[in-house]
Amino acid sequence: MSVNSKDLLMKMKEEAFVYDTSIGKALNKKHDEDKQYVLKILDLLHLNFDRVKYVEDLSSSNIGRGKWAVMISAKFAMMDKRIPIPQVPFHIKIDGHNELSMNAKSAYFMLIGFFQELDDEIYVFLNFKNNDYRNEFKALVKEAIEK
Structure with missing residues (x-):
């Protein structure tokens, strides 16, 4: 199975x-x-995919300080399978700060502003439960790191 890196965003839309x-x-x-x-x-x-950079986590050591990042998780997709707690389905990092209480509606409007006003890349972590898509995502991240 091979999914275009841009199409992974649409595959996430199909997840629960x-x-x-x-x-x-x-x-x-x-x-x-x-x-x-x-x-x-x-x-x-998806519309701004030329500015999307996939990452394996949203830590400052990985994406840098003062960066914008988004994590979107499928139902019951877990960062660590030893911890039986589902990930939140959505998380945003704005200017390097975790916005834990921001809902998706507010984040959406802020991201519109981000794409209109800034030229920066946005770091994206997609957390799939589906193993095939999860492996595709990991392969894309690994390939990006090696470049």
Whole structure:
């Protein structure tokens, strides 16, 4: 299986998110809106793919200081399989600061401004549950690191 690096963003749109679970819906009263804005963010990244740089994590040592980054995770995709806690479906880093309380709607509008006003790259980490897509993503990251 080989997926175009740009198409991985669209493959993430096909995944289920924490918003799709009964627990996700119970904990987040705006689950429908949040999910729709995560999908819009994926579209925005797809449109601006020339500025997307895939990374294996969002640490400052990996992406640099003062950078913008986004993590989007599929339902129950875990960073470390030893920890049985699902990742949040969405996380944004703005100017090097983790914005833990920012919802996807606010982040979407900020990302529109980012793409309009800045020339910087945005660092993107896609966390797939699907092993094939996860391996494709890892291979793309490894290839980018080796360049």
